[in-house]
Amino acid sequence: MNDDALIYLVAGEMSGDLLGARLVQAIRHISGRNLRFAGVGGAAMAAAGVPSLFPIRDLSVMGLAEVLPRLPRILGRLSQCARDIVARQPAIVVTIDSPGFCFRLVRKLRDKCPNTKFIHYVAPQVWAWKPERAAKVAQLFDGLMCLLPFEPPYFTAHGLRAAFVGHPAVNLHETLLPEGREAFFEKYDLSLTNPPAILSLLFGSREGEINRLGPPIYEAAYRILREWPNLAVLVPTVPHLWARLKAIIGSDQRFIPVDSEDRFQAFALSQAAIATSGTVGLELAMLGVPHVVAYRFSAPTFWLAKRMVKVPHMHLVNLLLNERVVPEFLQNDANGRNLAGAALDLLINRNGVAEREREGFARAYRMLLGEGGGTPAEQAASFVMGYL
The missing domain is CATH 3.40.50.2000 (Glycogen Phosphorylase B;)
Incomplete structure:
Protein backbone atom coordinates (compact mmCIF):
# COMPACT_ATOMS: atom_id res chain seq x y z
CA MET A 1 0.00 0.00 0.00
CA HIS A 167 -13.83 2.66 25.51
CA PRO A 168 -12.46 6.19 24.98
CA ALA A 169 -14.07 7.43 28.18
CA VAL A 170 -11.45 5.59 30.29
CA ASN A 171 -8.84 8.20 29.37
CA LEU A 172 -10.85 11.30 30.21
CA HIS A 173 -8.83 11.97 33.35
CA GLU A 174 -5.83 12.64 31.09
CA THR A 175 -7.61 15.71 29.70
CA LEU A 176 -7.54 17.39 33.14
CA LEU A 177 -4.62 19.74 33.79
CA PRO A 178 -2.99 19.99 37.25
CA GLU A 179 -3.81 23.70 37.38
CA GLY A 180 -7.26 23.11 35.90
CA ARG A 181 -9.26 23.71 39.08
CA GLU A 182 -7.78 27.14 39.79
CA ALA A 183 -8.05 28.23 36.15
CA PHE A 184 -11.64 27.02 35.94
CA PHE A 185 -12.71 28.80 39.15
CA GLU A 186 -11.12 32.03 37.94
CA LYS A 187 -12.64 31.83 34.44
CA TYR A 188 -16.16 31.21 35.75
CA ASP A 189 -15.90 33.59 38.73
CA LEU A 190 -16.16 30.94 41.46
CA SER A 191 -14.62 31.47 44.89
CA LEU A 192 -11.38 29.59 45.59
CA THR A 193 -11.27 30.69 49.22
CA ASN A 194 -14.81 29.49 49.92
CA PRO A 195 -15.48 27.01 47.08
CA PRO A 196 -19.13 26.13 46.54
CA ALA A 197 -20.58 22.68 46.06
CA ILE A 198 -21.13 22.13 42.34
CA LEU A 199 -23.98 20.50 40.43
CA SER A 200 -23.62 20.02 36.66
CA LEU A 201 -26.60 19.87 34.34
CA LEU A 202 -26.16 18.03 31.04
CA PHE A 203 -29.14 18.87 28.86
CA GLY A 204 -27.99 16.94 25.79
CA SER A 205 -26.30 17.73 22.48
CA ARG A 206 -29.45 17.76 20.33
CA GLU A 207 -32.32 20.23 20.23
CA GLY A 208 -34.84 17.40 20.60
CA GLU A 209 -33.27 16.31 23.88
CA ILE A 210 -33.29 19.86 25.19
CA ASN A 211 -36.92 20.37 24.21
CA ARG A 212 -38.02 17.20 26.01
CA LEU A 213 -35.71 17.18 29.04
CA GLY A 214 -34.78 20.83 29.49
CA PRO A 215 -37.85 21.80 31.52
CA PRO A 216 -37.73 18.89 34.04
CA ILE A 217 -33.96 19.23 34.52
CA TYR A 218 -34.33 22.96 35.11
CA GLU A 219 -37.18 22.31 37.55
CA ALA A 220 -35.01 19.77 39.40
CA ALA A 221 -32.17 22.27 39.75
CA TYR A 222 -34.57 24.98 40.89
CA ARG A 223 -35.94 22.66 43.59
CA ILE A 224 -32.41 21.84 44.78
CA LEU A 225 -31.44 25.53 44.87
CA ARG A 226 -34.35 26.25 47.21
CA GLU A 227 -32.72 23.91 49.73
CA TRP A 228 -29.11 24.73 48.83
CA PRO A 229 -29.01 28.38 47.70
CA ASN A 230 -25.20 28.62 47.61
CA LEU A 231 -24.87 25.73 45.18
CA ALA A 232 -23.05 26.50 41.92
CA VAL A 233 -24.96 25.10 38.93
CA LEU A 234 -22.83 24.55 35.83
CA VAL A 235 -24.35 24.08 32.36
CA PRO A 236 -21.76 22.74 29.89
CA THR A 237 -23.05 23.16 26.35
CA VAL A 238 -22.12 24.15 22.81
CA PRO A 239 -22.68 27.71 21.52
CA HIS A 240 -25.42 26.94 19.01
CA LEU A 241 -27.59 25.35 21.74
CA TRP A 242 -27.21 28.03 24.40
CA ALA A 243 -30.00 30.20 22.94
CA ARG A 244 -32.43 27.29 23.28
CA LEU A 245 -31.30 26.66 26.86
CA LYS A 246 -31.70 30.36 27.69
CA ALA A 247 -35.33 30.09 26.61
CA ILE A 248 -35.78 27.50 29.41
CA ILE A 249 -33.51 28.96 32.07
CA GLY A 250 -34.36 32.60 31.41
CA SER A 251 -32.26 35.24 33.14
CA ASP A 252 -31.47 33.15 36.23
CA GLN A 253 -27.83 34.05 36.94
CA ARG A 254 -27.32 31.04 39.19
CA PHE A 255 -27.00 28.85 36.08
CA ILE A 256 -23.45 29.25 34.73
CA PRO A 257 -22.86 28.37 31.06
CA VAL A 258 -19.62 26.44 30.56
CA ASP A 259 -17.75 26.32 27.27
CA SER A 260 -17.72 22.94 25.57
CA GLU A 261 -13.93 22.66 25.82
CA ASP A 262 -14.16 23.02 29.62
CA ARG A 263 -16.88 20.43 30.13
CA PHE A 264 -14.65 17.62 31.44
CA GLN A 265 -13.09 19.96 33.99
CA ALA A 266 -16.63 20.96 35.01
CA PHE A 267 -17.56 17.29 35.39
CA ALA A 268 -14.52 16.52 37.51
CA LEU A 269 -15.23 19.42 39.87
CA SER A 270 -18.87 18.45 40.39
CA GLN A 271 -20.22 16.74 43.47
CA ALA A 272 -23.17 15.48 41.41
CA ALA A 273 -24.80 15.81 38.01
CA ILE A 274 -28.14 15.40 36.25
CA ALA A 275 -27.67 14.11 32.72
CA THR A 276 -29.63 13.11 29.66
CA SER A 277 -29.12 9.72 28.07
CA GLY A 278 -26.09 8.86 25.98
CA THR A 279 -22.32 8.96 26.13
CA VAL A 280 -22.24 11.70 28.76
CA GLY A 281 -23.38 9.26 31.47
CA LEU A 282 -20.33 7.07 30.92
CA GLU A 283 -18.07 10.13 30.76
CA LEU A 284 -19.34 11.24 34.16
CA ALA A 285 -18.82 7.73 35.53
CA MET A 286 -15.24 7.51 34.27
CA LEU A 287 -14.48 10.82 35.99
CA GLY A 288 -16.02 9.51 39.21
CA VAL A 289 -18.98 11.92 39.29
CA PRO A 290 -22.15 10.58 40.97
CA HIS A 291 -25.16 11.33 38.79
CA VAL A 292 -28.69 10.51 37.76
CA VAL A 293 -29.88 10.09 34.18
CA ALA A 294 -33.12 11.07 32.50
CA TYR A 295 -34.63 9.62 29.34
CA ARG A 296 -37.56 11.03 27.39
CA PHE A 297 -38.38 10.00 23.86
CA SER A 298 -41.05 11.16 21.46
CA ALA A 299 -44.19 9.02 21.61
CA PRO A 300 -43.49 7.13 18.32
CA THR A 301 -39.87 6.45 19.28
CA PHE A 302 -40.82 5.22 22.75
CA TRP A 303 -43.60 3.02 21.37
CA LEU A 304 -41.11 1.41 19.00
CA ALA A 305 -38.39 1.06 21.64
CA LYS A 306 -40.69 -0.71 24.10
CA ARG A 307 -41.35 -3.41 21.52
CA MET A 308 -37.79 -3.85 20.30
CA VAL A 309 -35.31 -3.11 23.12
CA LYS A 310 -34.62 -6.09 25.39
CA VAL A 311 -32.25 -4.84 28.10
CA PRO A 312 -32.88 -4.37 31.83
CA HIS A 313 -31.01 -1.05 32.08
CA MET A 314 -30.34 2.02 29.93
CA HIS A 315 -27.10 3.36 31.46
CA LEU A 316 -23.95 1.59 30.25
CA VAL A 317 -22.51 1.23 33.76
CA ASN A 318 -25.72 -0.45 34.90
CA LEU A 319 -25.57 -2.76 31.89
CA LEU A 320 -21.91 -3.67 32.41
CA LEU A 321 -22.40 -4.46 36.10
CA ASN A 322 -25.90 -5.89 35.67
CA GLU A 323 -27.19 -3.82 38.57
CA ARG A 324 -28.80 -0.41 39.06
CA VAL A 325 -25.82 1.65 40.18
CA VAL A 326 -26.96 4.90 38.56
CA PRO A 327 -30.61 5.98 39.06
CA GLU A 328 -32.51 6.01 35.77
CA PHE A 329 -35.73 7.94 35.15
CA LEU A 330 -37.70 7.20 31.99
CA GLN A 331 -40.47 9.18 30.26
CA ASN A 332 -42.96 10.59 32.80
CA ASP A 333 -40.75 9.49 35.70
CA ALA A 334 -38.11 11.90 34.39
CA ASN A 335 -39.75 14.82 36.18
CA GLY A 336 -38.38 17.62 38.30
CA ARG A 337 -39.41 16.12 41.63
CA ASN A 338 -37.79 12.72 41.01
CA LEU A 339 -34.60 14.14 39.51
CA ALA A 340 -34.21 16.66 42.33
CA GLY A 341 -34.69 14.04 45.04
CA ALA A 342 -32.15 11.65 43.57
CA ALA A 343 -29.58 14.38 42.84
CA LEU A 344 -29.92 15.87 46.32
CA ASP A 345 -29.30 12.42 47.82
CA LEU A 346 -26.04 12.30 45.86
CA LEU A 347 -24.99 15.82 46.84
CA ILE A 348 -25.28 15.04 50.55
CA ASN A 349 -24.32 11.36 50.11
CA ARG A 350 -27.47 10.26 51.89
CA ASN A 351 -27.08 6.67 53.11
CA GLY A 352 -23.78 6.41 51.20
CA VAL A 353 -25.42 6.53 47.74
CA ALA A 354 -22.65 8.65 46.20
CA GLU A 355 -19.94 6.32 47.48
CA ARG A 356 -21.78 3.28 46.11
CA GLU A 357 -21.90 4.91 42.69
CA ARG A 358 -18.16 5.64 42.77
CA GLU A 359 -17.40 2.05 43.72
CA GLY A 360 -19.46 0.86 40.76
CA PHE A 361 -17.68 3.30 38.45
CA ALA A 362 -14.30 1.85 39.49
CA ARG A 363 -15.47 -1.65 38.59
CA ALA A 364 -16.80 -0.47 35.22
CA TYR A 365 -13.53 1.34 34.48
CA ARG A 366 -11.53 -1.87 34.83
CA MET A 367 -13.89 -3.62 32.41
CA LEU A 368 -13.53 -0.93 29.71
Whole structure:
Protein backbone atom coordinates (compact mmCIF):
# COMPACT_ATOMS: atom_id res chain seq x y z
CA MET A 1 0.00 0.00 0.00
CA ASN A 2 1.25 3.51 -0.81
CA ASP A 3 2.57 5.61 2.05
CA ASP A 4 0.12 8.36 1.08
CA ALA A 5 -2.96 6.11 1.15
CA LEU A 6 -6.27 7.86 1.81
CA ILE A 7 -8.38 7.01 4.85
CA TYR A 8 -11.92 8.39 4.65
CA LEU A 9 -13.83 8.83 7.95
CA VAL A 10 -17.55 9.43 8.38
CA ALA A 11 -18.97 10.61 11.71
CA GLY A 12 -22.67 11.41 12.05
CA GLU A 13 -22.74 13.14 15.43
CA MET A 14 -20.57 14.99 17.95
CA SER A 15 -19.47 11.92 19.94
CA GLY A 16 -18.36 10.29 16.69
CA ASP A 17 -16.50 13.46 15.74
CA LEU A 18 -14.39 13.15 18.90
CA LEU A 19 -13.72 9.46 18.24
CA GLY A 20 -12.68 10.27 14.70
CA ALA A 21 -10.32 13.04 15.78
CA ARG A 22 -8.57 10.83 18.33
CA LEU A 23 -8.33 8.00 15.82
CA VAL A 24 -6.68 10.23 13.21
CA GLN A 25 -4.19 11.54 15.76
CA ALA A 26 -3.35 8.01 16.91
CA ILE A 27 -2.91 6.72 13.34
CA ARG A 28 -0.52 9.57 12.53
CA HIS A 29 1.43 8.84 15.71
CA ILE A 30 1.66 5.09 15.14
CA SER A 31 2.07 4.85 11.37
CA GLY A 32 5.00 7.15 10.70
CA ARG A 33 3.60 7.47 7.17
CA ASN A 34 2.28 10.37 5.14
CA LEU A 35 -1.28 9.10 5.15
CA ARG A 36 -4.07 11.34 3.90
CA PHE A 37 -7.46 11.84 5.55
CA ALA A 38 -10.82 13.12 4.34
CA GLY A 39 -14.45 12.72 5.32
CA VAL A 40 -17.42 14.02 7.26
CA GLY A 41 -17.06 15.27 10.82
CA GLY A 42 -17.24 18.22 13.14
CA ALA A 43 -14.93 20.69 14.85
CA ALA A 44 -12.72 18.07 16.50
CA MET A 45 -11.98 16.23 13.25
CA ALA A 46 -11.38 19.53 11.48
CA ALA A 47 -8.85 20.47 14.16
CA ALA A 48 -7.17 17.09 13.57
CA GLY A 49 -6.80 17.92 9.88
CA VAL A 50 -9.96 16.36 8.44
CA PRO A 51 -12.15 19.10 6.91
CA SER A 52 -15.78 18.05 6.61
CA LEU A 53 -17.53 17.55 3.31
CA PHE A 54 -20.64 19.17 4.86
CA PRO A 55 -21.79 20.29 8.33
CA ILE A 56 -22.18 17.36 10.74
CA ARG A 57 -25.28 18.99 12.25
CA ASP A 58 -27.18 17.95 9.10
CA LEU A 59 -26.96 14.35 10.39
CA SER A 60 -27.25 14.86 14.16
CA VAL A 61 -30.82 13.74 14.82
CA MET A 62 -32.21 11.02 17.06
CA GLY A 63 -35.47 9.06 16.97
CA LEU A 64 -38.10 8.38 14.32
CA ALA A 65 -40.09 11.56 14.87
CA GLU A 66 -36.96 13.71 14.66
CA VAL A 67 -35.57 12.04 11.53
CA LEU A 68 -38.67 12.13 9.32
CA PRO A 69 -38.89 15.93 8.79
CA ARG A 70 -35.21 16.06 7.88
CA LEU A 71 -35.11 12.91 5.78
CA PRO A 72 -34.77 14.66 2.38
CA ARG A 73 -31.71 16.58 3.56
CA ILE A 74 -30.17 13.46 5.15
CA LEU A 75 -30.69 11.45 1.96
CA GLY A 76 -29.14 14.28 -0.05
CA ARG A 77 -26.08 14.25 2.18
CA LEU A 78 -25.92 10.46 1.89
CA SER A 79 -25.71 10.70 -1.90
CA GLN A 80 -23.19 13.54 -1.72
CA CYS A 81 -20.94 11.54 0.59
CA ALA A 82 -21.20 8.42 -1.57
CA ARG A 83 -20.25 10.38 -4.69
CA ASP A 84 -17.22 11.86 -2.94
CA ILE A 85 -15.99 8.45 -1.78
CA VAL A 86 -16.47 6.85 -5.20
CA ALA A 87 -14.54 9.70 -6.80
CA ARG A 88 -11.67 9.38 -4.32
CA GLN A 89 -11.51 5.54 -4.05
CA PRO A 90 -9.90 5.54 -0.58
CA ALA A 91 -7.88 2.63 0.76
CA ILE A 92 -10.07 2.49 3.89
CA VAL A 93 -13.44 3.92 4.86
CA VAL A 94 -14.02 4.16 8.63
CA THR A 95 -17.63 4.82 9.52
CA ILE A 96 -18.19 5.91 13.12
CA ASP A 97 -21.38 5.03 15.02
CA SER A 98 -24.59 6.49 13.42
CA PRO A 99 -25.61 3.14 11.89
CA GLY A 100 -28.74 4.52 10.23
CA PHE A 101 -26.62 6.74 7.99
CA CYS A 102 -23.37 4.80 7.85
CA PHE A 103 -24.79 1.40 6.96
CA ARG A 104 -26.84 2.85 4.09
CA LEU A 105 -23.73 4.60 2.87
CA VAL A 106 -21.65 1.42 2.83
CA ARG A 107 -24.39 -0.45 0.96
CA LYS A 108 -24.14 2.18 -1.77
CA LEU A 109 -20.37 1.86 -1.95
CA ARG A 110 -19.58 -1.84 -1.74
CA ASP A 111 -19.79 -2.56 -5.48
CA LYS A 112 -18.40 0.82 -6.53
CA CYS A 113 -15.22 0.68 -4.43
CA PRO A 114 -13.91 -2.87 -4.95
CA ASN A 115 -10.46 -2.18 -3.48
CA THR A 116 -11.64 -0.29 -0.42
CA LYS A 117 -11.75 -1.85 3.04
CA PHE A 118 -14.76 -0.86 5.16
CA ILE A 119 -14.39 -0.67 8.93
CA HIS A 120 -17.06 0.39 11.39
CA TYR A 121 -16.19 2.02 14.73
CA VAL A 122 -18.73 1.51 17.58
CA ALA A 123 -20.66 -1.72 17.22
CA PRO A 124 -24.43 -1.47 16.78
CA GLN A 125 -26.22 -2.58 19.91
CA VAL A 126 -27.41 -5.95 18.65
CA TRP A 127 -27.31 -7.18 22.25
CA ALA A 128 -30.13 -4.74 23.03
CA TRP A 129 -32.43 -5.55 20.15
CA LYS A 130 -32.49 -7.77 17.06
CA PRO A 131 -29.33 -9.89 17.52
CA GLU A 132 -29.92 -11.21 14.01
CA ARG A 133 -28.68 -7.85 12.70
CA ALA A 134 -25.14 -9.04 13.46
CA ALA A 135 -25.18 -11.21 10.34
CA LYS A 136 -26.11 -8.22 8.16
CA VAL A 137 -23.31 -6.15 9.70
CA ALA A 138 -20.87 -8.96 8.91
CA GLN A 139 -21.92 -8.84 5.25
CA LEU A 140 -21.29 -5.08 5.01
CA PHE A 141 -17.94 -4.62 6.71
CA ASP A 142 -14.41 -5.97 6.66
CA GLY A 143 -13.77 -5.05 10.29
CA LEU A 144 -15.57 -3.84 13.40
CA MET A 145 -14.16 -2.01 16.42
CA CYS A 146 -16.21 -2.55 19.60
CA LEU A 147 -16.29 -0.32 22.67
CA LEU A 148 -17.74 -2.90 25.06
CA PRO A 149 -16.07 -6.17 26.09
CA PHE A 150 -19.09 -8.41 25.50
CA GLU A 151 -19.78 -7.25 21.93
CA PRO A 152 -17.25 -9.04 19.60
CA PRO A 153 -18.72 -12.57 19.89
CA TYR A 154 -22.02 -11.41 18.41
CA PHE A 155 -20.17 -10.59 15.18
CA THR A 156 -17.26 -13.04 15.04
CA ALA A 157 -19.88 -15.79 15.06
CA HIS A 158 -20.79 -14.57 11.55
CA GLY A 159 -17.22 -14.41 10.27
CA LEU A 160 -16.59 -10.70 10.82
CA ARG A 161 -13.26 -9.62 12.27
CA ALA A 162 -14.34 -7.77 15.42
CA ALA A 163 -12.19 -6.55 18.32
CA PHE A 164 -12.78 -4.86 21.65
CA VAL A 165 -10.53 -1.78 21.48
CA GLY A 166 -11.49 -0.20 24.80
CA HIS A 167 -13.83 2.66 25.51
CA PRO A 168 -12.46 6.19 24.98
CA ALA A 169 -14.07 7.43 28.18
CA VAL A 170 -11.45 5.59 30.29
CA ASN A 171 -8.84 8.20 29.37
CA LEU A 172 -10.85 11.30 30.21
CA HIS A 173 -8.83 11.97 33.35
CA GLU A 174 -5.83 12.64 31.09
CA THR A 175 -7.61 15.71 29.70
CA LEU A 176 -7.54 17.39 33.14
CA LEU A 177 -4.62 19.74 33.79
CA PRO A 178 -2.99 19.99 37.25
CA GLU A 179 -3.81 23.70 37.38
CA GLY A 180 -7.26 23.11 35.90
CA ARG A 181 -9.26 23.71 39.08
CA GLU A 182 -7.78 27.14 39.79
CA ALA A 183 -8.05 28.23 36.15
CA PHE A 184 -11.64 27.02 35.94
CA PHE A 185 -12.71 28.80 39.15
CA GLU A 186 -11.12 32.03 37.94
CA LYS A 187 -12.64 31.83 34.44
CA TYR A 188 -16.16 31.21 35.75
CA ASP A 189 -15.90 33.59 38.73
CA LEU A 190 -16.16 30.94 41.46
CA SER A 191 -14.62 31.47 44.89
CA LEU A 192 -11.38 29.59 45.59
CA THR A 193 -11.27 30.69 49.22
CA ASN A 194 -14.81 29.49 49.92
CA PRO A 195 -15.48 27.01 47.08
CA PRO A 196 -19.13 26.13 46.54
CA ALA A 197 -20.58 22.68 46.06
CA ILE A 198 -21.13 22.13 42.34
CA LEU A 199 -23.98 20.50 40.43
CA SER A 200 -23.62 20.02 36.66
CA LEU A 201 -26.60 19.87 34.34
CA LEU A 202 -26.16 18.03 31.04
CA PHE A 203 -29.14 18.87 28.86
CA GLY A 204 -27.99 16.94 25.79
CA SER A 205 -26.30 17.73 22.48
CA ARG A 206 -29.45 17.76 20.33
CA GLU A 207 -32.32 20.23 20.23
CA GLY A 208 -34.84 17.40 20.60
CA GLU A 209 -33.27 16.31 23.88
CA ILE A 210 -33.29 19.86 25.19
CA ASN A 211 -36.92 20.37 24.21
CA ARG A 212 -38.02 17.20 26.01
CA LEU A 213 -35.71 17.18 29.04
CA GLY A 214 -34.78 20.83 29.49
CA PRO A 215 -37.85 21.80 31.52
CA PRO A 216 -37.73 18.89 34.04
CA ILE A 217 -33.96 19.23 34.52
CA TYR A 218 -34.33 22.96 35.11
CA GLU A 219 -37.18 22.31 37.55
CA ALA A 220 -35.01 19.77 39.40
CA ALA A 221 -32.17 22.27 39.75
CA TYR A 222 -34.57 24.98 40.89
CA ARG A 223 -35.94 22.66 43.59
CA ILE A 224 -32.41 21.84 44.78
CA LEU A 225 -31.44 25.53 44.87
CA ARG A 226 -34.35 26.25 47.21
CA GLU A 227 -32.72 23.91 49.73
CA TRP A 228 -29.11 24.73 48.83
CA PRO A 229 -29.01 28.38 47.70
CA ASN A 230 -25.20 28.62 47.61
CA LEU A 231 -24.87 25.73 45.18
CA ALA A 232 -23.05 26.50 41.92
CA VAL A 233 -24.96 25.10 38.93
CA LEU A 234 -22.83 24.55 35.83
CA VAL A 235 -24.35 24.08 32.36
CA PRO A 236 -21.76 22.74 29.89
CA THR A 237 -23.05 23.16 26.35
CA VAL A 238 -22.12 24.15 22.81
CA PRO A 239 -22.68 27.71 21.52
CA HIS A 240 -25.42 26.94 19.01
CA LEU A 241 -27.59 25.35 21.74
CA TRP A 242 -27.21 28.03 24.40
CA ALA A 243 -30.00 30.20 22.94
CA ARG A 244 -32.43 27.29 23.28
CA LEU A 245 -31.30 26.66 26.86
CA LYS A 246 -31.70 30.36 27.69
CA ALA A 247 -35.33 30.09 26.61
CA ILE A 248 -35.78 27.50 29.41
CA ILE A 249 -33.51 28.96 32.07
CA GLY A 250 -34.36 32.60 31.41
CA SER A 251 -32.26 35.24 33.14
CA ASP A 252 -31.47 33.15 36.23
CA GLN A 253 -27.83 34.05 36.94
CA ARG A 254 -27.32 31.04 39.19
CA PHE A 255 -27.00 28.85 36.08
CA ILE A 256 -23.45 29.25 34.73
CA PRO A 257 -22.86 28.37 31.06
CA VAL A 258 -19.62 26.44 30.56
CA ASP A 259 -17.75 26.32 27.27
CA SER A 260 -17.72 22.94 25.57
CA GLU A 261 -13.93 22.66 25.82
CA ASP A 262 -14.16 23.02 29.62
CA ARG A 263 -16.88 20.43 30.13
CA PHE A 264 -14.65 17.62 31.44
CA GLN A 265 -13.09 19.96 33.99
CA ALA A 266 -16.63 20.96 35.01
CA PHE A 267 -17.56 17.29 35.39
CA ALA A 268 -14.52 16.52 37.51
CA LEU A 269 -15.23 19.42 39.87
CA SER A 270 -18.87 18.45 40.39
CA GLN A 271 -20.22 16.74 43.47
CA ALA A 272 -23.17 15.48 41.41
CA ALA A 273 -24.80 15.81 38.01
CA ILE A 274 -28.14 15.40 36.25
CA ALA A 275 -27.67 14.11 32.72
CA THR A 276 -29.63 13.11 29.66
CA SER A 277 -29.12 9.72 28.07
CA GLY A 278 -26.09 8.86 25.98
CA THR A 279 -22.32 8.96 26.13
CA VAL A 280 -22.24 11.70 28.76
CA GLY A 281 -23.38 9.26 31.47
CA LEU A 282 -20.33 7.07 30.92
CA GLU A 283 -18.07 10.13 30.76
CA LEU A 284 -19.34 11.24 34.16
CA ALA A 285 -18.82 7.73 35.53
CA MET A 286 -15.24 7.51 34.27
CA LEU A 287 -14.48 10.82 35.99
CA GLY A 288 -16.02 9.51 39.21
CA VAL A 289 -18.98 11.92 39.29
CA PRO A 290 -22.15 10.58 40.97
CA HIS A 291 -25.16 11.33 38.79
CA VAL A 292 -28.69 10.51 37.76
CA VAL A 293 -29.88 10.09 34.18
CA ALA A 294 -33.12 11.07 32.50
CA TYR A 295 -34.63 9.62 29.34
CA ARG A 296 -37.56 11.03 27.39
CA PHE A 297 -38.38 10.00 23.86
CA SER A 298 -41.05 11.16 21.46
CA ALA A 299 -44.19 9.02 21.61
CA PRO A 300 -43.49 7.13 18.32
CA THR A 301 -39.87 6.45 19.28
CA PHE A 302 -40.82 5.22 22.75
CA TRP A 303 -43.60 3.02 21.37
CA LEU A 304 -41.11 1.41 19.00
CA ALA A 305 -38.39 1.06 21.64
CA LYS A 306 -40.69 -0.71 24.10
CA ARG A 307 -41.35 -3.41 21.52
CA MET A 308 -37.79 -3.85 20.30
CA VAL A 309 -35.31 -3.11 23.12
CA LYS A 310 -34.62 -6.09 25.39
CA VAL A 311 -32.25 -4.84 28.10
CA PRO A 312 -32.88 -4.37 31.83
CA HIS A 313 -31.01 -1.05 32.08
CA MET A 314 -30.34 2.02 29.93
CA HIS A 315 -27.10 3.36 31.46
CA LEU A 316 -23.95 1.59 30.25
CA VAL A 317 -22.51 1.23 33.76
CA ASN A 318 -25.72 -0.45 34.90
CA LEU A 319 -25.57 -2.76 31.89
CA LEU A 320 -21.91 -3.67 32.41
CA LEU A 321 -22.40 -4.46 36.10
CA ASN A 322 -25.90 -5.89 35.67
CA GLU A 323 -27.19 -3.82 38.57
CA ARG A 324 -28.80 -0.41 39.06
CA VAL A 325 -25.82 1.65 40.18
CA VAL A 326 -26.96 4.90 38.56
CA PRO A 327 -30.61 5.98 39.06
CA GLU A 328 -32.51 6.01 35.77
CA PHE A 329 -35.73 7.94 35.15
CA LEU A 330 -37.70 7.20 31.99
CA GLN A 331 -40.47 9.18 30.26
CA ASN A 332 -42.96 10.59 32.80
CA ASP A 333 -40.75 9.49 35.70
CA ALA A 334 -38.11 11.90 34.39
CA ASN A 335 -39.75 14.82 36.18
CA GLY A 336 -38.38 17.62 38.30
CA ARG A 337 -39.41 16.12 41.63
CA ASN A 338 -37.79 12.72 41.01
CA LEU A 339 -34.60 14.14 39.51
CA ALA A 340 -34.21 16.66 42.33
CA GLY A 341 -34.69 14.04 45.04
CA ALA A 342 -32.15 11.65 43.57
CA ALA A 343 -29.58 14.38 42.84
CA LEU A 344 -29.92 15.87 46.32
CA ASP A 345 -29.30 12.42 47.82
CA LEU A 346 -26.04 12.30 45.86
CA LEU A 347 -24.99 15.82 46.84
CA ILE A 348 -25.28 15.04 50.55
CA ASN A 349 -24.32 11.36 50.11
CA ARG A 350 -27.47 10.26 51.89
CA ASN A 351 -27.08 6.67 53.11
CA GLY A 352 -23.78 6.41 51.20
CA VAL A 353 -25.42 6.53 47.74
CA ALA A 354 -22.65 8.65 46.20
CA GLU A 355 -19.94 6.32 47.48
CA ARG A 356 -21.78 3.28 46.11
CA GLU A 357 -21.90 4.91 42.69
CA ARG A 358 -18.16 5.64 42.77
CA GLU A 359 -17.40 2.05 43.72
CA GLY A 360 -19.46 0.86 40.76
CA PHE A 361 -17.68 3.30 38.45
CA ALA A 362 -14.30 1.85 39.49
CA ARG A 363 -15.47 -1.65 38.59
CA ALA A 364 -16.80 -0.47 35.22
CA TYR A 365 -13.53 1.34 34.48
CA ARG A 366 -11.53 -1.87 34.83
CA MET A 367 -13.89 -3.62 32.41
CA LEU A 368 -13.53 -0.93 29.71
CA LEU A 369 -9.74 -0.64 29.37
CA GLY A 370 -9.42 -2.86 26.29
CA GLU A 371 -7.23 -5.86 25.68
CA GLY A 372 -4.51 -4.68 23.31
CA GLY A 373 -2.47 -2.28 25.46
CA GLY A 374 -2.27 1.46 24.90
CA THR A 375 -5.13 3.90 24.87
CA PRO A 376 -8.43 3.00 23.19
CA ALA A 377 -7.54 5.35 20.33
CA GLU A 378 -4.17 3.62 19.89
CA GLN A 379 -5.82 0.20 19.94
CA ALA A 380 -8.30 1.38 17.31
CA ALA A 381 -5.49 2.86 15.22
CA SER A 382 -3.59 -0.44 15.28
CA PHE A 383 -6.74 -2.24 14.15
CA VAL A 384 -7.19 0.15 11.21
CA MET A 385 -3.52 0.00 10.25
CA GLY A 386 -3.87 -3.77 9.94
CA TYR A 387 -5.86 -3.16 6.74
CA LEU A 388 -3.16 -1.08 5.00
